[in-house]
Amino acid sequence: MVALGIDGLVTNFLDHLQVERGMSPHTLSAYRRDLTRYGEFLADRGIVEADRVTPADITAYAVTLGERLAPASVARATVAIRSLHRFGIEEGLTAGDPAVDIKPARQGKRLPKALSLDQVQALLAAPDPTMPEGVRDAALLELLYGTGARISEVLDLDVDDVLSLVGADADPAAGLRLIGKGDKERIVPLGSYARAAIDAWLVRGREHFAIRGSTPALFVNARGGRLSRQSAWARITAYAETAVPGVELSPHTLRHSYATHLLDGGADVRVVQELLGHASVTTTQIYTMVTVDHLRETYLTAHPRAY
Structure with a gap:
């Protein structure tokens, strides 16, 4: 042979x-x-x-x-x-198989990408507050970063879901009800920035679009219909290109940033699990890997034997 x-x-x-x-x-x-x-x-x-x-x-x-x-x-x-x-x-073309015991290397968990605090600030400030679209987009961004919600969860919200949370009569202790995967419900805190941005949208922006349609949706497009996930993400990507150029974003970027910044600020991982709506804390623990650089910086700054 x-x-x-x-x-x-x-x-x-x-x-x-x-x-x-x-x-x-x-x-x-x-x-x-x-x-x-x-x-x-x-x-x-x-x-x-x-x-x-x-x-x-x-x-x-x-x-x-x-x-x-x-x-x-x-x-x-x-x-x-x-x-x-x-x-x-x-096929009988070779006498043996030298690769039979070779295993593909295990791939490490892919760490979620998170924006820095400065990058988040720049992105949140990008929409034009003098234009109805800018008022809407500012509310959308504040809500995504302020709650860590999935973009689909935010776009599924109706006006009635937020009316009691904004305005002069709002209860600052009340939370926002979100419906996540598997119709699992959770209540998340709503910060003052997100409340103010939503209020501005309802008072000064939504009427410019809603008069063309009759949807109950909180976020609407120029035709008066519910804002789609694709359109919302296209707007966010456009803002990112000018506010944080060179940074790769995904639909989960603000959610990842929310979780990472909470952990950086000292939040317990199980609290973050509840806020994100993760069924298992194992899913949330991947964010603890993102904060290693922060932990190292703290150690070098605070420990007398670090250097």
């Missing part, structure tokens, strides 16, 4: 993925890229025959990738290599 080269094994494997498994062009391209890099690495080590590859070679390649690629990319490449060698043994 003529020894099969790595390049030949890769070609056979990619043909199998395309013809027999009907893999999409995009996924096939990713496999080809990962396996081409793998073949080049082995060639640099003087290995051109598939049966000469050892587990140590594959581990060395993963280590090399880890020095320049993200953990997710390394894990993907490792999966491609495992699939390649498993194909070789199943």
Whole structure:
């Protein structure tokens, strides 16, 4: 039997993925890229025959990738290599499978992105208070950051949900009722900034849009209908481009910032769990990792033996 080269094994494997498994062009391209890099690495080590590859070679390649690629990319490449060698043994093209005991590296939990306090202040100040859209957007931003609510939870609110919380007769101790995932209800405190922004929207802004429709929604669009999640996020993204340029935002950015800043300020993680509406404290604990830099700074400042 003529020894099969790595390049030949890769070609056979990619043909199998395309013809027999009907893999999409995009996924096939990713496999080809990962396996081409793998073949080049082995060639640099003087290995051109598939049966000469050892587990140590594959581990060395993963280590090399880890020095320049993200953990997710390394894990993907490792999966491609495992699939390649498993194909070789199943098709009788190779004598053994050197990747059988190689496991993709565990990816660490992805830390949520949070804005700094200065960045939040800049974002909250971005809407134009002289325009109805600006008054609405200011209320939306204040409510998102002031309650840590999901954007869908805020956009589902009706005017009746907030009437008792704003204005001269408002009870400052009253909380806002939110309906989260699985129709789970929670009550969250509403700060003075959010109350004032909502009041301004109801008094000076909403009437410019609501007269064109009859929706009970708290936040409405220019046609008088309920503001959609897509439209709301497009507005927030536009403000971010000028207020915090270069910062990547997601629909959860203000929620993440709310949780992180509470923990930085000394809030108990279980209190933050309740405020966010997490079913498990494990979900909330990921935010404690975000505050490590803050804890280190406090230690260096306060401990006599820190330096």
